[in-house]
Amino acid sequence: MSDGIGRVETQRAVVFDDDRPLVLESGARLTHVEVAYETYGTLAEDGGNAVFVCHALSGDAHAAGYHDGDRRPGWWDNIVGPGRPLDTDRFFVVCANVLGGCKGTTGPGSTDLATGRPYGLRFPLLAVRDLVETHRALLRQLGVSRLLAAIGGSLGGMQALQWSLDHPGEVGGALVVASSARLSAQNIAFSAVAREAIMRDPDFAGGDYYEAGRAGRPDRGLALARMIGHITYLSEESMRQKFGRRIQDAVEPRFGFDVDFEVESYLAHQGQSFVERFDANTYLYMTRVMDYFDPFADPAYVGRQVAAGRAAEGGGTSYLVLSFDSDWRFSTEHAREIADVLRGAGARVTFRELSAPHGHDSFLFPVPEYHRTVAGFLDRLAAARAR
Structure with a gap:
């Protein structure tokens, strides 16, 4: 693997305003929408080599490379960069924070220009x-009218799928990874409990809570929500391998209600690190x-x-739908349903279940067969x- 793309900067663009809300x-209207985004690679003269990365629930625009002072690269650095599946020597890769986000794109923590106060739940x-519409507006500013591909895992896969259906002439390929077209009751239930915690x-x-300062924010609720969610992102096998029943910093259990097992310490760390970079309202x-x-x-x-896409210039969207055998949050049945419905509608679909031990989070890991599959699809x- 190459050394990656090095230092990067997050940029911002206003994509909707009073004249074009x-x-x-x-039916609601937003008259000022700003988007935080990063780009990697160079846009071809014909604009046809653009690949849009749609991020998942807790992601952001910083998919690859390093910001000044970072100890870790962007959240998908293992797949974006020279010689990697999203090869920035060949493709112009764009990743933007979602509308409603908390990392530079307009969301509940942004100032409502009509009141001068943060929106909150308003x-x-x-x-x-x-x-999708917000990101389409960004691409228009960047000079991209048609994507070679849109790719995303989890919520990102939902965006790629919606984009391909609403605007099939704009997306050459949609890579829908570890995602779902319809959450199960169990999935909705997990999210409901997490929201209640907040x-x-x-x-x-x-x-x-924005004007209360850092100490006055609902960090306990957000940390608990993250702990609940994170359990569902891991497989039982990965948790067994990582933690088993090992005791944290002791030889024997202390038989109390403090953190005792390693898995408890891990979840507490995940919750605390999450509140330092995320907003509770955005989670809701x-x-x-x-x-x-x-x-x-x-x-x-x-x-x-x-049908409209197949009839249009470029022949519409080709799909790569991927699942992981250890993912119980969005299991292979979710992916198979996506593939079956699209095939039934006449779309070109490649479906694969891949083996990986990391559960739902497998789409974030450098799984060799996964990377080969993504690279091969983009090559085609x-x-x-x-x-």
Whole structure:
């Protein structure tokens, strides 16, 4: 593997304003939308080598490389860079923080220009389609009218799927990884408990905690929400290998309610590190976005959009749908349903279940077969574009 792309900077762009507001799927309007984004590689003269990375729930625009002072690279550095599957010697890779996010893109922590105060829970509810429309606006500013591919895991895969259905002429390939087209009751239940942990924190203040300063934010609730969620991202096998029943900093159990087992210490660390980089309201909004996602609710719409794409110049979207055998949060059944519905609508679909021990988080790891599969799919898309 190469040394990666080195130092990078997050940029910002205003993509909607008073003259051209963003009208959300709910009908609400946002008259100022700023987007934080990073780009890697060089855009081809014809603009046809762009690959958009759609991030997951807790991700952000910093997918690869290092910011000044960083000890760790971006969250998907193992797959983005020279010679890597998202090869920045060949592709122009864009990653942007989602609408509703907390890392530079307009969200509940942003200032409402009408009141001069942070939105809090007055920020409108969002749909995956709204995240896509925001990123389409960014690409227009960057001079990209058609993507070679959109790729994402989990919530990112939902965005790639929605994008390909709503605008099939704009997406050459959609790589939908460890994702779902419709959350199960179990998935919704996990998110509901996590949201309750946040909203029942005494410092939540109905979502208006921003002016209280760092010490007055609902960190206990957000940390607990992260701990709940993180359990679902790991497989039982990976937890057994990492922790087993090992005792933390002791030979024998202390038989009390303090942190005793290594897995308890790990979850506490995950919760604490999360509150230092994430916003509780964004967590509420993004989990609700995922709950309501249901792009196949109208099969006739899916069929029309796939047919329209196939008839358009470029032949519509080709799909790579991937799952991991240890992922019980979005199991292979979720991926298979996506592949089956798309095939039934006439789309070109490649589906694979990959073996990896890391559970839902497998899409973040450098699993060799996974990387080969992604690279091969992008190679085919690039070859088709060159013909």
